[in-house]
Every structure is written in structure tokens, then in C-alpha cells.
Amino acid sequence: MHDVKIKVSNFSLSYGDVPAIKNVTMSIKANRITGIIGPSGCGKSTFLRALNRMNDLILGVRTSGTILIDSEDILQKNVDVVHLRRRVGMVFQKSNPFPKTIFENVAYGLRIGGIKDKAYIEQKVEKSLQAAALWDEVKDRLHKSAFELSGGQQQRLCIARALAVEPEILLMDEPASALDPLATLKIEELIHELKKKYTIVIVTHNMQQAARISDFTAFFMLGELIEYDVANIMFTKPRKKITEDYITGRFG
Amino acid sequence: MMRMRTLTQFFGFFFLRTCALFVVLILALLLGHIWQKGSGSLSWEFLSAAPRQGMTAGGIFPAILGTLCVTCIAAVLGMPLGIGCAIYLNEYAADTALTRVIRISIRNLSGVPSIVYGLFGVVLFVQLFKFGTSILSAGCTLGLMTLPWTITASEEALKNVPMAYREGALALGATKWQAIRTNVLPYALGGMITGTILSLSRVAGETAPILFTGAAFFLPELPKSVFDQFMALPYHLYIMSTQHHAVAKVRPLAYGTALVLIGLILALNLAAIILRARLRTMKKE
Amino acid sequence: MKHAEAVKKYRARKIEERFFHSLFFINGILVIVVLAGIFAILLKTAAPAFREIDLREFFFTVHWDPAGYEKESYGIIAMLVSTFLVTLGALAIAIPIGIGAAAYLCDVAGPRVREIAKPLIEVLAAIPSVVLGFIGIVVVNPMLAKFFRQPNGLNAVNGSILLAIMALPTIISITEDALVSVPRSFEQASLALGATKWQTIIRVKIPAALSGIIAACMLGMGRAIGETMTVLMATGCAPALPTSYLHAVRTMTATIAIELGEVPYYSTHYYGLFAIGLTLFIITFMINLVADLVLHNFQKMQR
Numbered sequence: 001m002h003d004v005k006i007k008v009s010n011f012s013l014s015y016g017d018v019p020a021i022k023n024v025t026m027s028i029k030a031n032r033i034t035g036i037i038g039p040s041g042c043g044k045s046t047f048l049r050a051l052n053r054m055n056d057l058i059l060g061v062r063t064s065g066t067i068l069i070d071s072e073d074i075l076q077k078n079v080d081v082v083h084l085r086r087r088v089g090m091v092f093q094k095s096n097p098f099p100k101t102i103f104e105n106v107a108y109g110l111r112i113g114g115i116k117d118k119a120y121i122e123q124k125v126e127k128s129l130q131a132a133a134l135w136d137e138v139k140d141r142l143h144k145s146a147f148e149l150s151g152g153q154q155q156r157l158c159i160a161r162a163l164a165v166e167p168e169i170l171l172m173d174e175p176a177s178a179l180d181p182l183a184t185l186k187i188e189e190l191i192h193e194l195k196k197k198y199t200i201v202i203v204t205h206n207m208q209q210a211a212r213i214s215d216f217t218a219f220f221m222l223g224e225l226i227e228y229d230v231a232n233i234m235f236t237k238p239r240k241k242i243t244e245d246y247i248t249g250r251f252g
Numbered sequence: 253m254m255r256m257r258t259l260t261q262f263f264g265f266f267f268l269r270t271c272a273l274f275v276v277l278i279l280a281l282l283l284g285h286i287w288q289k290g291s292g293s294l295s296w297e298f299l300s301a302a303p304r305q306g307m308t309a310g311g312i313f314p315a316i317l318g319t320l321c322v323t324c325i326a327a328v329l330g331m332p333l334g335i336g337c338a339i340y341l342n343e344y345a346a347d348t349a350l351t352r353v354i355r356i357s358i359r360n361l362s363g364v365p366s367i368v369y370g371l372f373g374v375v376l377f378v379q380l381f382k383f384g385t386s387i388l389s390a391g392c393t394l395g396l397m398t399l400p401w402t403i404t405a406s407e408e409a410l411k412n413v414p415m416a417y418r419e420g421a422l423a424l425g426a427t428k429w430q431a432i433r434t435n436v437l438p439y440a441l442g443g444m445i446t447g448t449i450l451s452l453s454r455v456a457g458e459t460a461p462i463l464f465t466g467a468a469f470f471l472p473e474l475p476k477s478v479f480d481q482f483m484a485l486p487y488h489l490y491i492m493s494t495q496h497h498a499v500a501k502v503r504p505l506a507y508g509t510a511l512v513l514i515g516l517i518l519a520l521n522l523a524a525i526i527l528r529a530r531l532r533t534m535k536k537e
Numbered sequence: 538m539k540h541a542e543a544v545k546k547y548r549a550r551k552i553e554e555r556f557f558h559s560l561f562f563i564n565g566i567l568v569i570v571v572l573a574g575i576f577a578i579l580l581k582t583a584a585p586a587f588r589e590i591d592l593r594e595f596f597f598t599v600h601w602d603p604a605g606y607e608k609e610s611y612g613i614i615a616m617l618v619s620t621f622l623v624t625l626g627a628l629a630i631a632i633p634i635g636i637g638a639a640a641y642l643c644d645v646a647g648p649r650v651r652e653i654a655k656p657l658i659e660v661l662a663a664i665p666s667v668v669l670g671f672i673g674i675v676v677v678n679p680m681l682a683k684f685f686r687q688p689n690g691l692n693a694v695n696g697s698i699l700l701a702i703m704a705l706p707t708i709i710s711i712t713e714d715a716l717v718s719v720p721r722s723f724e725q726a727s728l729a730l731g732a733t734k735w736q737t738i739i740r741v742k743i744p745a746a747l748s749g750i751i752a753a754c755m756l757g758m759g760r761a762i763g764e765t766m767t768v769l770m771a772t773g774c775a776p777a778l779p780t781s782y783l784h785a786v787r788t789m790t791a792t793i794a795i796e797l798g799e800v801p802y803y804s805t806h807y808y809g810l811f812a813i814g815l816t817l818f819i820i821t822f823m824i825n826l827v828a829d830l831v832l833h834n835f836q837k838m839q840r
Contacts, residue, residue: 054423059346080547086425096416098435109424112434158420165424261735265645271637272646272654275705279661282672289675333567340565344558354565356829357572363756363825364575364818365763366666367790371797371814375578379802396571403568427550429557457665460765460790464797486667486766493671494770503675510668517663525656 005030005169005199006051011065011075013043013050015058020046023065024225026218033191033200035214035231037207039251043223044203045093048171051201052088053081069169086113089162093174095154097146097161102138105146105157109165124164132160133190152183156190163194170194172202176209188213207247211235219243286510293508307470307492308502312509314474318387318467318482319516323456325391325478326398331448333395334402338444341403342410343432362400366460369397373465388478390466397461398451405447409440442531446524453520457513459486469495485513576822579815586611586808595812599778601792603806611809613816615778619693619786622779623768624761626697627704631761632754634701635708636743642709643716644738662706666766673699673771685783691773693782699767704757711756711832715749716742718839748835755828759821765790789817 006028013021021043028034036044046055053074055061066073074084086109097105106125115121125142129135134156138149146157155175162170172191176184191200191213204210210217211231218228219238227234227243238244245251297311304310337354345351373393383389413436421431455461468481469491475482492506493499587595590611598612642651673695681690719742727737743750773785774795787795793810800806 052423054419057419057422080543080550082425082427082550083543083547085423090423092416092419092423094416096414096420098417098420099439108421108434109426112421112424112426112430161420161424257733257736261733264735264739265641268637268641268645271634272641274634275638275661275709276654276657278702279657279664282664282669285672285676286668333564336561336564337568340561344561345565351565354568356826357568359829360822360825361568361572363759363763363821364572365765365790365821367765367793368575368579368763368814368818368821371582371793371811372575372578374797375582376574399568399571427554429554453663457663457667459665459667460794463794486665489667489671490766490770493674506671507675510671513665514668517665518660521660521663 003030004028005069006201007066007068007071009066009068011050011063011067013046013055013061013063016060020223021050022223025065026225026228028199028201029216030199031195031197032215033195033202033213035210035217036201036203036220037205037210037217037246038220038226039246040205042220044220045173047220048090048173048201048203050075051169051171052085052090053079054085054090056081086165087167088169088171089165089167090171091155091158091162091173091175093177095151095158095178097149097154097157100146101143102146102149102157103142106161106164109161113165125160128160128164129157131163131194132156133186133193134160150183152179152186155179155183155187159187159190159194167198169199169201172200174203174205177205184209207235207249219246221246283514286507286514289504290507290509290511293504294511298508299512302472302474303470306498307496307505308498312483312485312488312505312512314471315483315485315488315509316512316516317474319456319485319513321387321475321478321482322391322394322462322466322484323452325388326394326455327448327452329392329395330398330402330451331444334399334448334451335406335444337399337403338406338410339432339437342407343428343436358400358403366397366458367463369393370461370464372396373461378465384479385464385466385468385481386479387466387475387482390462390482390484391478393461393465394455394458397455397458398448401451401454402444402448405450406440406444409443409447410436412443413439442527446527446531449520449524449527453517453524456520457486457517459484459490462487485509485516489513576818579811579818583808583812583815586805586812589805590809590812595809601776603796603800603809609805613789613813615776616787616789616792616813617816619772619779620762620788620790622693622782622786623696623700623772623788624758626693626782627700627761628754628758630697630701631704631708631757635705635753635757636712636750638705639709639712639716640738640743643713644734644742658706658709661702666703666764667770669699669702670767670770673767677771687783689773691771692784693772693779693786696768696772696786696788697782699771700761700764703764703767704761707760708753708757711753712746712750715746715753715835718749718836719745720839746835748831748838752828752832752835755824755831759824759828762824763790763817763821765794769794789813793817 004027008024008026011021011024012019024047036047038044049055050067063075067075098108103125106128107121110121110124126135129138134153137153146154149157176187179187188209191202194200214231217231217234219226227238227240235247238247299311299316300313301311302314303312341351341354370393373389377383377389377392378385417435418431421435462484466481467484467487471481471483489506489509492502492509496502595611595613597614598610599614600610600612601616602610642654646654677695677698678690681695682688723741723745724737727741768788769791774787774791775785776787779786793813797810
């Protein structure tokens, strides 16, 4: 039940000569929400983007160590990144719907995956929108532009889009940072619901949010993993002074 | 002292304003003069008939057709090559020495004299590729000329597509080419077409590159294929104003030709400007 | 079984990716190939000329007369002088007006004026050179003839005026870019010290943008040197060495335009015209390259 889904060992990453992540070792459990917190520039987003190799887009990135997903090292050169990214979905900080219709946004991942069966796509789009708790709000305007949605709806659309390709893991990079409290609450409820089926890793800037939704929490600073524990323990009696200083808001 | 300075400023600004006004005035006078003298020659016959009686009467239809033909060929050659190069620079290329050489080459190509393009076209297309002096040779020469402008405009269009579209597609498991084809190009295409139209409007009026690659003084018949010679508006204007045996007599025809040429080029520019404005409002929505 | 299929798909994707990458790479390299190709073809076609014409004769004698009755002569000094005469005249007109207009658009004009003026300058840039040449014949020609009391006005001044019009849009737009990119803080510091706006433009902004402006003028110059149709039509095309702006002149570009249509392929004369083309290409290439470097450094400094 509490299998390890992602096993990171001695993972380091640098942009050219500038180290961004230093020697991180941690295990991320399946069907749990793992929150990653830390001050800006601590490498948490970089770490998240390493898990589906989105850092490949940046030139001069070098990595060492291993990241095993289901015992396959995804840092190897010959890894099929397209296949990897289908298994490891991602939701970005700023919602980024494509300038297409709501329907086409969700269907995008299926279409580029080579699926042509119309009925299947329709059914999959509906299911994904339902899973992202958006179906009831958009079912009458599936063929309208995605830009007509509100900020919170757009972000849920992006989640639905990621779900449509049936990933095993969902990476979320501060998914609610640009949203108002009500929309944030909705997203949080949704994330909570999603953990039944998916392993979720979420980066957040917001301490309360991390405390509310995560099962495990990792604290990053200056590229290092300072502390990693069950969320309850982390937020009540952290082992290290610096963690306490951060979560009580003395810096960051 | 104070007064002196305000006075200097007054005259200074007056000078700057005069400069700007002068430039606009030149344009206005130029267009006005050609319109005033040329509009009288405009008629349906002028646009639709061939020259007659040793080019002292009749119309300029073959020249219009020829210019349209070479411009089309220039577009067919220049647009895909220009867009492809822009895709390479903006989507694939890293910032290496090679990339910098490519960029310097692009800027330098736009400064190569048009007559040099003409010489290049004679050797490459007319002789080496054996296209002969033809629509094809002239069109290809003009197509190469459009490259620097098409590339620059296309790259600009690609830069305007948000990074998030690319990232979003890749995160969903798109290959790089899939992301470009389905989620970048569709949104850059409008800007690319605008840029291409503008660069076509520049080469459509060029004379030097087509002088030796296919433009003809006078042809009794319309060209039948791209391997035939052709008449072109800019070359026709050159002939009518300097080479014709009765230059003074055909002056009205020359004015008419100039008017049609300018009209064609301004129409292309206008189309590009309208398209650009359309795209801008569409983006805002 | 399923695994094998996944591997197959992966390979296919990889091949596709590599194919498109190479395709666009080749396309990117193409511009270098075109530029190098222009140079190579000019060089190769001009090479036989230098086997038959003495280099010293080509570069250091005055007259170009390949069809000479007594003796063929292949000197480019006369047309080189003509080219520079016309170009310098054009720059003398275009630089002050261009910088003035750019400064006006950048610092004096309101946003509405700018929005109208900028497309108009683009339109001026779009006017074909052959139309300007025509204007040179029908408008500038009689004006000059009357003003200077000459039998006609097809001379170097005429060419200079037309080339100035052609160079203006280039000079204005690049100068304006350079002025705009001068940091706001310079301007504000100058105004805060009590300088008038005019003093700020003349003593702070233009000096700060100077290398950009110089690049603009050089690009304008490159454009003027390489221009063919206007000078061909409006300068009278006399192949003699000009000694005054009121002489008819024949530039390098005009010589190629006039003669290439009449010479048989692969004759000495034909090769000689390519040698002129090569010289022209090298001159404009150098000017553009230097302008490009100056502009590049300027932009780097502004950042």
C-alpha cells in the first residue's frame, strides 16, 4: 500500500557550473501527497522538473545520481522522455491552457499520442473533466475557447488535461499561487481527491497549504534537502532549528 | 540667459520637426505627382490589354501578369525556406558560434546589392541549373532576396508564442516537433505570413535582379510556362522612361505603369498591415 | 510483447525527431550557404577576368571601355569615384535630415504623430527604386536643369538626391531605435541638472547613442552604394571621370546593369563585369559587417 514510487539517490543538478540541487536522497511514496517547501530559489521547482526531465529544455544542465521510478532510472540518456512525461504529468504554476477550445485542450495529449478513435476521445475528455471537478461547469460549452474560463477553472482544466493521458504521477508546481482563496480551496480539495489514484508531488510556497494537504513534507534550502518527514511531525516538532525558523515564518 | 535657452530649444525643435515633415512631404509629393499624372492613363484597357504599336499604345497586362508570376515563385521558394530557418534559430539552435554566424549572414544578406543578386541568379539559375532566362530564374532570384526579411519576421512571430505553450505540450508527452507543429506554428503563422507579404512587396518592385534573369523588353505573347521570358512592371517602367524610341510620347504610359506598380506594392503593404492589426486584436481577446 | 512495441514506437519517434532536427538545421545553414555561394560564384566568375586583365589596370586605371576601338580598357577608377561621389552626396543630405527626423519621432513627437509617421516611413522604404529613378527623370531632372542653368539635370546631384530618399528610412528607423534604447536615467539626470530638453537631446542622448547612429549611417551608405536603378536612370550614365557634382556619372552598379545584357556569356568583358560585381560585393559586405559589429556592441552596452 505504501510502496515507494520514486526513489531519489544522491541526486545533484547544475546549470553549467552553478549547482542548483546538491546530493538529494529521498523516497516518495505511492498514492500520497508529498509537499515540497522552501524559500524561493531553493531548487524546489528545479527538483520537480527533474522528475519528468523538463530540465532537458534548458541548455547546459548536468545531473548526477539516480532517480528511480518503479525501479527504472529516468536520468539515463536512453530513457524515452516522451513516454516518461506521459507517466509523469505536470501542472504549472501559471495555468497555461492552449488557445484552443476546452475540449481540444483536454484532447490534446490523446491526439498527439496518436489516438484517433473519436468516441474514445470524447469519453476520455468527459472522464478527465469529471475527475478534475470541472465537468459540471463546462459541459455546455466544451467548444468555447479555454480562455473564457476563470483562473481557477483554467487551472483545473490544466489538471484535466494532464489526467487525460493517464499518468501515474502528478507534479504540481505551485498550482494555486495565482488564484484567489476560494479557487485555491477547490484545487486543494481536488488534489486531495486525486491522491486515491495518483502519486502527487506538489511544490508550494504556502506553509498552511503544505500543512493542510501534504502527507509528507520535504524542506529544501539552497539546493539541499534539509528535512523530510511526515507532514504532521514536520509542522509540529521539526528536528532542525532552521526548519522551525522557516515554517514559523522567520525568513523566506 | 533663460530666454536664450528657450529660444534655442524653440529653433532646435523647429529644425527637428522640419526634418520629419520633410520626409513625409517627399512621400506625399511623390505619390501625389504620380497619381496626378498617372491616373489619367488608368483604364480597363490599360490594365487588361497588351502593348500595341511599338509600345506606344495599349496596356500593360503582360507586365502585371509577369510581376505577379515572379512574385508567386519568390513566395513559394522564400516562404518555406525563411520559415524553416526561423524555426531552426528560435526552436532548435543553441547559442553557439555557428548560430551567431547564421545571424550575421542573415543581416549581411539583406545588405547585398540587388544587382549582385542578379549576377548570382544569372550564374546559378540561368546557367548552372539551366532554367534559362525565365520566370523561374527570376522568381528564384527574388525568392532568395526575400530570405533575410522573411526569416527575421518569422522569428519575431515565433518569439511571440508564449513559452508555456511549448512546455505544456512537452509535459503532456509531445515530441519536440509535435509541440512545434501543433502548438507553436499555428499561432505564429499569421505573423509569418504578414512578414512574407511585406518582403514580397519589397522584391515585387525590384528591377536589377530580374534584368538578366528573365525580364524581356517586349513579348508579343503571354508566357506559357515558367521557362518562358516575361514582361515585368518595374522593368517595363524602366524601358518606357529610358529605353523607348519615343520616350516623350509614351510618358503618360510610363506614369500609368508607375502608378500601377506603386498601387500593387501599397496594396501588399496594406494587406500586411491589416492582417497584423487583425492578429493583434485576436490575441487580445 | 507490449514492451517490444513500446521500444519500436520509441525508435520511430527518435528517428522522426532527428529527421526534423536535421531538416531545420540544414535550413538554418542555408543562409550561410547562400551568402558564401554569392561570394564563391562572383569569385569564380570574376577569376578569368583577372587572368586576362592586369590587376593594376583594373584597380588603378581610370577608364572602362571594353569595346574600345583602338584598345580595350578595363579600369574601374572612374566608376568607383562616381559611386562614392553620388553616395557621399546622398549621405550629406540624408544624415542630418535622418537624425533630425529620428530625434523628432523619439523625443519631441507625441504618440499619435509617431503612430502615423512610422508606417509612412515604412511606405517610403517600400517605394521601388525604379519609381524613384523615374521621378529623377521627370521631376528632379528639370528642376536641377533650371536651378543650375544646365541643358539637363541628369547628373550626380540628381542621383544623390534620390539615393538620399532611399537611405532615409534605414537611417531614421535604426537611429530611432538607438535613441530609444538610451537609458531613461541619462535623460532624467540631465533634466534634473536643469538642462532643457533640447540640450538633453543634443548633449546627452545623441552622444550616448552615437555608435548606433553611426551604424545607421553606414547601413544607409551600404544601401546607397549598392543601389542600381535610380542611379542608372537619373545620373546620365557618362563613363568619364567626374570632376563635379554637375557631371553625368556612371556608377559600378549602373555599368553592370547597362552592359551585362549586351555582352556574350564567357567573354572577357562578361568576366570583367563580374569582377566589378565582386568589388561591389566586397565593399558593401565590409561596410555592412562593420556596421553590424558597431551596432551589436552598442546594443550589448545598452544592456
